[in-house]
Amino acid sequence: MTSAQQTKIGLVVFIVAAGILSMHQTAGNNMDPHVYPPYGPFFEGWYLRVIDTNVNASFGFLFGLVLPAAGENITTEMKSRSLIFPVPSEDIPLLCVSILVNAADAQKLGSPTGCFDPSDYSVLKDGKPVEQDPDDKTPPEFEVRLASNLSYTVTPSGSNFSVRIGEHTFQGETTSPVPWGPGGEGPESWLENLPLPIHWFVYSFRSTVTSYSYTNDATRSVVKGGSTAAGPPVIAHMEKNWGQSFIEAWVWAEGVNPVTDVYFSFSSGLIKEYSFEIPAQLSGYRNPAKGIDCSFHPANSEHTLIHDGCAGTATLDVRSVECHVVIQLSAAPSSFSSCLVTPQPDGFRPGCVESYTAIANVTVHEPLYGIKDSQIIPLSGLEFGGLYMCNGKCPGN
Ligand SMILES: *[C@@H]1O[C@H](CO)[C@@H](O)[C@H](O)[C@H]1NC(C)=O
Ligand SMILES: *[C@@H]1O[C@H](CO)[C@@H](O)[C@H](O)[C@H]1NC(C)=O
Ligand SMILES: *[C@@H]1O[C@H](CO)[C@@H](O)[C@H](O)[C@H]1NC(C)=O
Ligand SMILES: *[C@@H]1O[C@H](CO)[C@@H](O)[C@H](O)[C@H]1NC(C)=O
């Protein structure tokens, strides 16, 4: 037996044991803000991407706040919480926002980024600072504000956002979410109760976007869109991460074909537990028209991930007792962004690259009947992070 197999078995035993202990807890809706612990490292961040297949354009934004591992220069008090944040340094900021821009004619994903002082940031629930972690049942309802640069409101019936970085402004509105699972279940299912270094929650596979706009004041370009009765809807994918920091190596991907109404999302990489690096994945694929609803996590599945950050390709092959799904992705190497900032234990550091024009080829196998489903999903999002970037580092470094 190889040591990789041993660590894998160890992980499964650990997961199953912890799962039995936590089985009585229902999986829940973790889009809502979490309470920051008194000491770092801890971060929380949100991500939204709009896909408009009517014009082959896609825009997104991401933001988050890092409470670093205990440091010295602790002087800034956050307005919205009683936590004390250190004064952020220029090099390793604690609060960053990126807009991701892939207009129709774009050759490469743009990623204007701004970093801010945490004292300008507020995350409010019922107009007050967050006092309790999500209760796993109630749909999320909260509001994030950051100076005049970000407002993001999530309610059970819809969300709206407005993000401004430099000359770039991206805003829009969505209707209610299409959740990962019932009762607030996310990709981690009951594994969310484990002490994992990072958590991932997909709030909505594909919310309908009523309207959106992206404006660049410098080039005077404006892209506007929204869902109408004619043509496929414009949709938004929405998710959240929280935990200690991003992991050492990962591939993340997500895509929706609004014409055929199929969608998928996955995160796969190396998780460090007890100084072992364990390959892990969380994924889901849905085709409502064919009644296909497959979700995979380490306790119910086996997987292989083949990836080549230089070629812009990744294939996740994952199977459980019920499902066997293969997701092949490929994006032009030139379509990837420059390095995006990622949450690390001491703040935001450049750590991943992303493309909004990957093509996903999803195949669902059925043991006795061969191929059950085969779908192409253009304009998929594909990200290589940490050691899985081309040559294991940011381009140009
Ligand atoms: C969008 O891209 C697809 C190829 O993926 C192409 O067939 C289609 O014509 C494009 N649509 C527009 C409006 O450019
Ligand atoms: C604390 O701030 C001082 C003065 O700005 C600086 O010289 C020092 O390096 C900082 N220490 C840490 C741990 O950031
Ligand atoms: C977003 O929605 C909230 C709640 O409905 C509303 O108060 C707020 O004005 C909206 N913001 C924007 C930018 O549309
Ligand atoms: C924040 O927004 C203002 C306009 O409201 C803009 O001038 C400024 O550049 C933005 N800050 C960053 C860091 O992008």
Ligand SMILES: *[C@@H]1O[C@H](CO)[C@@H](O)[C@H](O)[C@H]1NC(C)=O
């Ligand atoms: C999608 O993947 C399947 C299985 O590997 C392959 O047979 C098929 O040719 C691929 N389709 C495209 C368009 O790449």
